[in-house]
Amino acid sequence: MSGSEQESAHRTIERVARESYGRLVAYLSSHTGDVGSAEDALSNALVAALETWPRDGVPQNPEAWLLTTARRSFIDLVRHRQVVEASEPTLALLREESTDMILLPEYPDERLKLLFVCAHPAIDPAMHTPLMLQTVLGLDAARIAHAFLISPTTMGQRLVRAKTKIRDGGIRFEIPQEPELPQRLDAVLEAIYAAFGIGWDDMAGVDQRGRDLAEEAIWLARVLLQLMPAEAEVHGLLALMLHCEARRAARRGPDGRYVPLSEQDCRKWSLPLIAEAERHLEEASSRGHSGRFQLEAAIQSVHAGRARGRGIQWNAIMMFYEQLIRISPTLGTRTGYAAAVAEAKGAEAGLAALDGIDPDDISAYQPYWAVRAHLLQRLGKTPASLDAFDRAIGLTEDPAVRQFLLQRRG
């Protein structure tokens, strides 16, 4: 085989692994709940593909090849564990299925069940997102660990523990029914959004962590939408993320300098992404009830109006935040509301809204201090504003944002 053919074999493996990883893991683990073994089996199959495809050529149906190979390895792995732990029903099930499996041209997409398992209430909420990123997208523990600011070893251990709980804790691979569905879906959406990174909506110099997983989160949301096309909040979540993603190129100056939303050059925003976001937002609102993600997307949509030459309608943003506070009165929502009030009704009113937040909650919350510092500065209350700037700067992780705030502080 020539070098270029080898290269194409590697590319095919990469592509199939990327596109089919979650489907294969979900399918292999859906009956046994053994996500860890399913992943091991798939990685064995990928290693086998790396050995044989460049030598023998890429099979006609690469995904089916991976599935068959992974399946064999999976049975071995589970059988091995079964010898130790004796779970005969599982093994019987595997034996029954092992023959039809190979004949199946199409296999069912069980990723939705897998997503619900990852965000199951019996699993530590902090692990929902890492589990999804690993089992549905195939990201390795080290990459997830960096994004979540946890050591790779610890992240690896926590993932293994969570998968053991899924396998042995009786967590069923199923799509929740009413009346649990809304709450369970919420957990899935939250987990996807957590990967995207909080703080994108940028109140006053606030975007911090999670950036490198933004694309993965959008991918997850697209998968979820494919599986639940009728859910308004899924459209809402995707709309929100696309709006924020559309501004990626405008967020930094050529020198790496941080550019806040209000000063971004909207010619650098991606119009196709904005248009796609708007379509999903319309789709969401046509389905009636408004949810958290739709409201957040609506706020971003108002900002996006600037790209079409419209001024920012702060009254509309304030109203969306008011509705948002009723649904989810988080620190982020309340701080965003105060920033919108300041634009709509003046800095004094904005400060009053900030003062309504419990001081115990904000000692380590950077956006609160950033907004407070700007409003105090606008009112000419210098000593108090300097103090608030210091708090914001001291709580900032991103050096570019820190630099921006230091300059504003003066």
Added chain:
Amino acid sequence: MQFALLIFESPEAFAARNADENDPYLGAWRAYYKALVEADIYVGGNPLQPPETGTTVRLKDGKRRVQDGPFADTKEQLGGFTILELPSLDTALEWAARCPAASMGAVEVRPVSPEYKRRVTG
């Protein structure tokens, strides 16, 4: 529990100490210190003089060995330490990421060992 943040700084960061009052690195440190105190987690800490002021002592075969400079010859050198009272390693890592030295060097997070201290101090 208590965590030590060991601050490793680059030569540039050590040099920034001689800059004027408006230096951004110094400003970032002032703000960080204030945030630690206001969050009520600051226990103590101190900056150290630059590595070239260090002197390392060993006794080998009963003989004194004195070396000019720090113990380890690395690009980034220990520049100070901070002790924080925090509920978990996860929160300690968050505070370490906010430390101005994290983007100009490295911050090592280590739990303080009160058990060992008790065995030593009795």
